Amino acid sequence: MRRAIELSLNGADTTPPNPDVGCVILDPAGATVGEGWHERPGGPHAEINALAQAGERARGGTAVVTLEPCDHTGRTGPCTHALIAAGIARVVVAVADPNPVAAGGAATLRAHGIDVELGILRDEAAGANARWLTPFRTHRPFVVWKFAATLDGRSAAADGSSRWITGAEARADVHRLRAAVDTIVAGSGTVLADDPRLTARLDAPVTPAAGLGAAADLGVAAVGPTPALDPDADLGIAAADLDVADADRSADLDGAAAVGPTTDLDVPAVGSAGAAGARAQPLRVVVDSAGRTPASARVRDDAAPTWIATAAEIGATPDGRVDLVKLLSALYEQGRRYVLLEGGPTLAGAFWQAGLVDRVVGYVAPALLGAGPAALADAGVATIADTIRLDVTDVRTVGPDLRITATPREQPQEDRKA
Numbered sequence: 001m002r003r004a005i006e007l008s009l010n011g012a013d014t015t016p017p018n019p020d021v022g023c024v025i026l027d028p029a030g031a032t033v034g035e036g037w038h039e040r041p042g043g044p045h046a047e048i049n050a051l052a053q054a055g056e057r058a059r060g061g062t063a064v065v066t067l068e069p070c071d072h073t074g075r076t077g078p079c080t081h082a083l084i085a086a087g088i089a090r091v092v093v094a095v096a097d098p099n100p101v102a103a104g105g106a107a108t109l110r111a112h113g114i115d116v117e118l119g120i121l122r123d124e125a126a127g128a129n130a131r132w133l134t135p136f137r138t139h140r141p142f143v144v145w146k147f148a149a150t151l152d153g154r155s156a157a158a159d160g161s162s163r164w165i166t167g168a169e170a171r172a173d174v175h176r177l178r179a180a181v182d183t184i185v186a187g188s189g190t191v192l193a194d195d196p197r198l199t200a201r202l203d204a205p206v207t208p209a210a211g212l213g214a215a216a217d218l219g220v221a222a223v224g225p226t227p228a229l230d231p232d233a234d235l236g237i238a239a240a241d242l243d244v245a246d247a248d249r250s251a252d253l254d255g256a257a258a259v260g261p262t263t264d265l266d267v268p269a270v271g272s273a274g275a276a277g278a279r280a281q282p283l284r285v286v287v288d289s290a291g292r293t294p295a296s297a298r299v300r301d302d303a304a305p306t307w308i309a310t311a312a313e314i315g316a317t318p319d320g321r322v323d324l325v326k327l328l329s330a331l332y333e334q335g336r337r338y339v340l341l342e343g344g345p346t347l348a349g350a351f352w353q354a355g356l357v358d359r360v361v362g363y364v365a366p367a368l369l370g371a372g373p374a375a376l377a378d379a380g381v382a383t384i385a386d387t388i389r390l391d392v393t394d395v396r397t398v399g400p401d402l403r404i405t406a407t408p409r410e411q412p413q414e415d416r417k418a
Contacts, residue, residue, distance in 0.1 A: 001064055001094055001121040005128050007037045007046070008066050012131075014040045016180055017337050019067055019132040023050040026062040028089070033057040045070065047079040051086050059087035066125040068097040068118070069105040080108045090115040094125030098136040130407075131338060134358055140328040141339040144359045145348055146177060147375045154369040155345060160193065169399025170363045175201050177361065181282050181338040183331055186299075187347035188288035197298045198284045198342065283336065285309055287322050287347055324354050345377035352379035352388060357408060360390060364402045 007022030015021075015038050023046035025034035034057070036049025044052075047069055051058055063069075069079035069091065083091060091114055097103040106116045126133055134142040148166045149155050156162035164171065178184060179200035186198060281304030286293050289311045293299070300306055314330065315323040331339065341351055351357050362375075381387060390406035397403075 001066070001092065001125070003032075003035070004046075004064050004066050005094070005121065005125050007035055008125075008128055009037075011037045011039045016131070017041065017182065020129050021046040021065065021067045023047045023063060023065040025050045025054040025058050025088075026064065027054075027057045028060040030062075033061065042075045045076060045079050048076070048082055051082055054086075060089050061087075062090040062092060063088050064092045064120075066094045067129065068093050068095065068103065069109070070097065070102040071105040071108045072102055074102075078105075078108075080105045083109065084112050084114065088114060090117070092117045092120050094119070094121050095129065095133070098133065130358065135332065135337045140325075140332050140356070141183065141337050142358050143328070143339045143341055143351065143356055144177070144181070144361055145341045145351065145357045146174065146361045146363075147348065148174075148363040148365070149375040150365050150367045150369050152368050152370065153374050154372040155375040156372045157369050158371040160372075162194070165367065166363045166365045166401045167399040170365075170401045170403065172202075173398050173403065174363070178282060178340060181340040183283045183285060183336045183339045185285045185287060185339055185341050185343060185347075187343035188286055188290075188292045189346060190342070190344045191286055191288075191293050191297050191299055193344070195298050196342075197301065197303060199281050199303050281305075282340070283307060283331075285327075285331070287324075287327065287343065289316070289321050321350065324350060324356055328356060345373055345375055348375070349377040349379045352376070360404075360406045360408075362404045362406075363398065364404060366400060366402075 001024075004022040004024045007024070008020040010022070012020050018038060018041045021038045023034075023036050024032055027033045034050040034052070034054025036044075036046045036051075036053060038044075038046045039049075046067075047063060047065055050063070054061070063083055069083060071078050071080045091106075091109055093106065093116065096118055097105065106118060109116050131142045147155065148170065150165055155165070178198075179202060184198045186196065190196065284299050284304050284306040286297075286299055286306070286308045288308050291308070291310050291312075293308050300308075309322055309327055309330075311317075311320060311322045315326045317323050328339070341348065341357070343351075348357075379388060389409040391409050392404060392406045394405040395402060
């Protein structure tokens with residue numbers, strides 16, 4: 001199963017919004033005869049790729065797969081049917097499929113006399129597939145907070161200047177991360193200070209899912225250097241290539257647990273392109289409590305769909321800020337499942353206070369400023385006992401900088417604030 005989990009991460013750059021799935025086929029003697037992973041939405045699932053490699057050697061053998069085989073027909077046929085036709089005698093599954101559209105595979109396999117074992121290395125497999133599984137549990141998108149800072153934790157100099165703290169390689173890496181998500185969130189303060197475009201710009205056409213995913217964020221060693229990318233190049237993606245409504249595994253008919261009246265909000269649906277229709281980019285969301293985003297802001301251009309989310313539209317917290325729980329609920333209702341948080345320290349702190357960050361990707365430059373704003377503002381930490389502890393899952397160099405990936409650690413009950 002650990003090999004299947006490892007294989008699943010091979011597709012992490014290209015599978016969103018679908019899950020990362022790996023499969024190993026063993027012959028009746030227990031020897032590995034086939035391996036595969038899900039590579040892209042609409043493409044063969046992991047089981048199909050592994051069975052193709054195994055051929056007749058799969059008959060009477062075992063399929064070891066990280067996610068319960070699907071039992072419905074989308075753009076590909078049911079994996080259960082393929083396993084049955086191949087003569088598989090036993091299927092070992094790490095995680096049951098929470099998607100009501102695709103679930104039921106284990107029952108179908110058992111009905112055809114196949115032995116099915118569920119829950120092997122479940123936690124490890126779920127961690128590797130957290131980006132896809134989390135929205136089913138939380139009814140909100142999976143949120144990655146990205147920041148760049150100096151070694152002493154500064155996101156800008158004392159005069160406010162911040163271009164550039166990190167090198168060109170790290171900035172290009174960010175564009176790959178942007179290309180993997182379906183939504184980018186920033187605050188109005190960032191828009192006013194930096195006037196960013198918040199688009200994914202790579203040096204070659206890619207699908208919006210072809211960015212850094214779990215493979216880079218779960219401790220998998222890098223193979224070779226990060227590809228050379230142009231951080232200032234345009235991303236040439238046709239709107240028709242935005243493949244985020246995959247009926248195979250990404251559909252979620254369970255619905256969102258809506259918080260407040262969000263159904264009438266003007267949130268661009270998944271698959272929306274900019275006014276020109278020339279590119280399919282992540283939705284750009286500006287969290288703007290008071291409607292300060294100017295009409296001339298680059299984030300309002302037609303390179304990508306944009307939503308200016310105000311407190312009046314979403315709902316306000318007691319201090320007058322945009323209610324972030326309601327914001328994410330609205331995004332979830334529109335099919336958004338993967339959010340990159342690129343706001344400044346204030347917005348990042350608000351997300352942490354609300355418990356809405358699932359992963360951290362920090363770019364740390366070997367430089368010192370000594371003064372200037374920190375990368376994270378008030379996150380609700382008053383004493384050392386309240387420190388937000390993280391588990392580091394990956395550390396690697398990107399040009400002269402470090403990229404550190406981590407996930408929030410669940411605090412023991414006795415350590416939590418009473």
